[in-house]
């Protein structure tokens with residue numbers, strides 16, 4: 001009797017390969033559905049009912065967004081709070097908010113912000129990461145950027161900066177004027193506000209600690 005080892009039996013390898021391929025295919029299909037569900041955008045009623053979505057609906061611009069440390073998850077997470085005025089209003093409908101975000105998204109593509117900035121992990125490292133720019137306290141009531149633009153709200157300060165960035169240089173590198181109109185700036189700021197509300201698993205790493213964006217640092 002020849003004692004043939006299982007390791008040298010080609011049928012064993014054929015079967016293993018089929019099982020591994022089959023298992024991987026099922027896993028990939030499952031992950032695809034799971035990911036689609038995780039990244040699908042929430043709605044206005046989700047926001048009204050306090051349903052947490054990774055990507056909240058456009059009307060998140062009607063709410064205050066903060067960045068809090070989650071001890072359970074070990075990184076900062078966006079927290080959607082009370083209503084907050086955005087360019088004087090906190091009652092944008094789903095349609096109006098969606099239009100503003102769309103305008104901002106088109107603007108960010110037309111002016112190619114990603115040439116210099118990073119958005120959700122894509123883009124350049126020449127200029128600050130914009131994923132959580134809305135949460136940068138420098139734009140807040142006590143912030144240096146808000147003070148520099150002479151505006152009284154975060155959104156107006158950002159919009160003013162975007163229209164005339166070369167008037168407000170803060171770093172060694174200056175953002176060039178890109179011919180952004182007031183309307184485009186409003187859309188871009190809405191786009192940045194919505195972006196900051198997306199749960200990115202703490203990305204960009206250490207943003208909260210570096211910028212002092214989390215409560216009590």
Ligand code: HEC
Pocket residue numbers: 107108111112113114115116117126127128130133136138158162168169170171173174175176178188
């Ligand atoms: C040619 C490169 C370049 C392009 C294109 C560009 N930026 Fe900038 N941006 C910069 C630089 C450099 C800074 C830092 C300037 C400073 O702080 O004085 C900056 C700063 C900013 C800031 C302030 C960041 C902070 O600290 O919170 C915002 C917001 C911003 N840019 C938004 C945009 C948007 C939106 C677009 C696209 C419409 C855009 N930028 C396109 C180079 C660029």
